[in-house]
Amino acid sequence: MPNNASPALVPLIMTRPRAASEGFVDTLPENVRAQLDPVFSPLIDIIPMQSDADIGSQDSAVFSSRNGVEAAPEGNGRAAYCIGPTTTEAALGKGWNAQRVGSDADSLVETLQALQPEGCLVHLSGKHTRGDIAGRLSQSGLNIINIAIYDQILRPLSDEAQKVIRNTPRVIVPLFSPRTAAQFINSTPALHSVGIIALSTAVAREIPANEVYSLNVAAHPDAQAMGAALAEALTRT
Numbered sequence: 001m002p003n004n005a006s007p008a009l010v011p012l013i014m015t016r017p018r019a020a021s022e023g024f025v026d027t028l029p030e031n032v033r034a035q036l037d038p039v040f041s042p043l044i045d046i047i048p049m050q051s052d053a054d055i056g057s058q059d060s061a062v063f064s065s066r067n068g069v070e071a072a073p074e075g076n077g078r079a080a081y082c083i084g085p086t087t088t089e090a091a092l093g094k095g096w097n098a099q100r101v102g103s104d105a106d107s108l109v110e111t112l113q114a115l116q117p118e119g120c121l122v123h124l125s126g127k128h129t130r131g132d133i134a135g136r137l138s139q140s141g142l143n144i145i146n147i148a149i150y151d152q153i154l155r156p157l158s159d160e161a162q163k164v165i166r167n168t169p170r171v172i173v174p175l176f177s178p179r180t181a182a183q184f185i186n187s188t189p190a191l192h193s194v195g196i197i198a199l200s201t202a203v204a205r206e207i208p209a210n211e212v213y214s215l216n217v218a219a220h221p222d223a224q225a226m227g228a229a230l231a232e233a234l235t236r237t
Contacts (some may be wrong), residue, residue, distance in 0.1 A: 018020065024201055061091075064105060064108070122145055127148040172195045172197060
C-alpha cells in the first residue's frame with residue numbers, strides 16, 4: 001500500500017521584527033512556503049528615538065535599513081542614498097528621491113566615494129550600527145554626520161521557539177544581522193537541530209559552525225538570495 005502521508009513541515013524560526021519577518025515569508029516561492037511552518041520570535045524590538053532629525057532642505061539622507069526609513073521624517077523630495085531594494089522602495093514611498101547605491105555597507109561607501117555628492121549627508125541609522133559608514137565617508141572627504149533615530153532592544157527567544165528547537169529534529173533559522181545572530185546563539189536551548197541561513201559572512205562568523213545542523217551563507221546580502229539559500233537548504237536531508 002502506498003504511503004500517502006504528507007511530509008512533516010519544517011519549522012522556520014523568524015527572528016526579525018514581526019512585520020519584516022512576515023514580509024520575508026511572503027516573498028518565498030509558494031512551493032518553498034508549502035514546506036515550512038513559520039514560528040515568529042523577534043529577537044529585536046525597534047524603538048524610535050527621535051522623529052524630528054535635523055535634516056536641512058538641501059541635505060541628503062543615507063539609509064542602511066528600512067527601519068531607518070520608517071523612523072525618519074518625510075523626504076519631501078530630498079535625495080537619499082540607500083542599501084538594497086527594500087530600503088530604497090521604502091524611502092521612495094516616504095517621499096525621498098531615493099536611489100540604490102549598494103547591497104551592503106561596503107558597496108554603499110565605495111559608490112558614494114566615487115560619486116562625491118555635494119552638500120551634507122546624514123546617515124539616519126539605529127543606535128547599533130556596523131560598517132562605520134559615516135566614519136569611512138568622512139575620512140574620504142565627504143561631509144557626513146550620523147544621527148541615531150531608533151534603538152534596537154534585544155529580546156530573548158520565545159518559549160514557543162525554544163520548545164520547537166528542543167523537540168524537532170530539524171529547524172531552519174534565517175539570520176539577517178551579526179547582532180541578531182549572537183542573540184540567537186545566546187538564547188537557543190540547543191543547536192544540533194538548527195540549520196542557519198546567514199545573510200553574510202559577517203553574520204556567519206557569529207555561528208559556531210561545528211555545533212549547528214548546517215550553515216548556509218546567502219550568495220548576496222539581500223532577501224532574494226536568502227530565499228534561494230533557504231530553498232537549497234530544504235533539499236538537503
